Amino acid sequence: MTLFRSLDDRHPLTGRLAMGVEYDGSAYCGWQRLKHAPSVQGALEGALAKVANQFITVHASGRxxxxxxxxxxxxxxxxxxxxSQKAWVFGVNANLPRDVAVRWVASVPEGFHSRFKALxxxxxYVILNQPSRPVLERANATWCxxxxxxxxxxxxxxxxxxxxDFSSFRAAGCQSKTPWRHLHFIEVHRHGPLVVIDxxxxxxLHHMIRNIVGALVTVGRGERGDDYLATLMALKDRRQADVTAPACGLHFVDSLYDAAWGLPREPLGPNLLAFLGxxxxxxxxxxxxxxxxxxxxPLAEGVSGEE
Structure with missing residues (x-):
């Protein structure tokens, strides 16, 4: 599958549009727009406003x-x-800081919603596991x-x-109405000095993955046994759980949708792991x-499909 797609510059796009966005979160308070700190959403909406000559509110697949x-x-x-497709991508990127970029834009039906249609x-989470501190990877991997x-x-x-119930891996300030989540898979692999938790x-939940990683590193160091994560989960108490891993190692690499929406397929990031293919x-x-x-x-009677 090719990484290079030509951008159409003849046919204007209107209606509902989806975009794929990449960013280095080091300098931001997170995705969500805030009044008191820089956010990725704020940077993106500012760039879109310059292309459209008016303010545009964007909705994301996840914060x-x-x-x-x-x-x-x-x-x-x-x-x-x-x-045009080219104008949306090139125009927005020209007005974004260097640590945020639009990868593609696509027309989608009006019923598409980046958050509520995500499956x-x-x-x-990337850990650089070596005796010396990282240099080139210091901003996008955690050192152990x-x-x-x-x-x-x-x-x-x-x-x-x-x-x-993931209460033991939930930040104290988490605003979710429920601690229940469905984990499809979690895998831990080593690739030379890189340890990847996928x-x-x-x-x-808020800080859920970073709290899980903190506990897994404790297991990896030999300080706890294989039953440690199961024990923590059964406690349902964040106060008795492990440390929170640093944010710099965490990468949001995919939001999945039904193929009928026709969103572009891409290699999973970060590029540090491109060799996985x-x-x-x-x-x-x-x-x-x-x-x-x-x-x-249709669902069985009494079953809810909402988050």
């Missing part, structure tokens, strides 16, 4: 925390003026100088797969209520 990166954040907006979200037992980390993580679920949407999704609901299939 990322302060310092967290993204390689496939999906957003949508209703275009108030016609602009799953996927993150990768102690040798990690990746096999033990992977075994411990499997207790989290499925639908569970996790996908229907949605995630996996593209978005390759893995089958579980046949769970939320996926069925958002694909428009």
């Amino acid at each position: 990322t925390d302060s310092g967290v990166h993204a390689t496939r954040q999906i957003i949508h907006f209703d275009a108030p003026v016609p602009r 799953a979200r996927r993150y990768r 100088r102690d040798p990690l037992d990746v096999e033990a980390m992977h075994r411990a993580a499997q207790a989290l797969v499925g639908e569970h 996790v996908q679920g229907n949605a995630f 996996e593209w978005t949407g390759e893995r089958p999704l579980p046949d769970c209520p939320m996926v069925a609901f958002r694909r428009g299939r």
Whole structure:
């Protein structure tokens, strides 16, 4: 599959548009627009306003925390003026800071919603596991100088797969109405000095992945056994759980949608892991209520498909 797509500069796009956005979250308070601090949403809406000559509100597939990166954040907006595909992409990028970029734009039906039509979200947490501190990777990987037992980390993580109460991995300030989430898979692999924690679920609680990673590193150091994550989850108490891993190692790499929406497929990021060769949407999704609901299939009586 090619990485290079020609951008049309003849046919104006109007109506509802989706965009793929990549950003280095180091300098931002997170995705969501705030009055008192720089945000990725604020930077993107400012750039769109210059192309459209009026303010545009964008909606994202998921909010990322302060310092967290993204390689496939999906957003949508209703275009108030016609602009070509090339004008939307090049024009917005020309007005964005260097740490945010639009990768593509596509017309979508009016019923598309980047958040409420998402079937799953996927993150990768990258740890540079070596004795010396990182230099080139310092902004997009977390450094761990102690040798990690990746096999033990992977075994411990499997207790989290499925639908569970993740209260022990939920930040104190989390605003979600429920601590229940469905984890589709979580895998821990080593690639030379890189340890990658790859996790996908229907949605995630505030700091949930970073709290899971903090506990997995404790297992990897040999300080706790394979049952540590299961024990923490059973406690349902964040105060008795482990540390929160740094934000710099976390990357939002995919938001999955039904193929009928026709969104572009891309290699999963970050580019530091391009050698893995996996593209978005390759893995089958579980046949769970939320996926069925958002694909428009009927549910069993009494079953809810909302997050």
